[in-house]
């Protein structure tokens with residue numbers, strides 16, 4: 030059943046065949062809300078700004094843009110809660126496969142050594158929510174560090190087997206976090 034919808038809200042996939050020759054820009058943020066439920070597992074309730082442009086280039090499509098957001102993670106050095114800024118810029122290609130690949134779903138391949146990453150899809154519907162989700166997941170550093178001034182100090186002490194009771198750390202008291210158990 031088709032209800033009358035305007036094309037902006039809740040629209041997270043793009044029909045590539047319908048793109049104008051000069052391409053189209055898509056912007057998402059927490060206020061517009063289209064991607065909130067798609068990203069909550071990665072960024073919780075943090076704000077985000079996502080800017081994506083898709084442009085036809087012959088038989089392929091160029092997808093460029095940037096993602097700015099934050100995530101809550103645990104510092105890999107001192108173990109405290111920390112906000113990690115995520116700033117991801119991308120310039121990739123979307124390739125529509127005319128033949129169905131073995132696995133039958135979109136894949137994301139490519140390496141820095143082989144030119145731009147390619148997103149292979151089997152139809153002309155491109156899922157921006159999935160694309161953005163994957164980019165944020167990939168942008169997450171494997172060993173996040175909080176950057177607090179005493180982070181290295183705590184790390185060194187911890188490496189020498191000295192435990193810092195986190196309640197006694199004065200820097201934590203104005204952190205707003207009341208987590209005291211571990």
Ligand SMILES: [Zn+2]
Pocket residue numbers: 104105106107108109174175176177180181
């Ligand atoms: Zn730290």
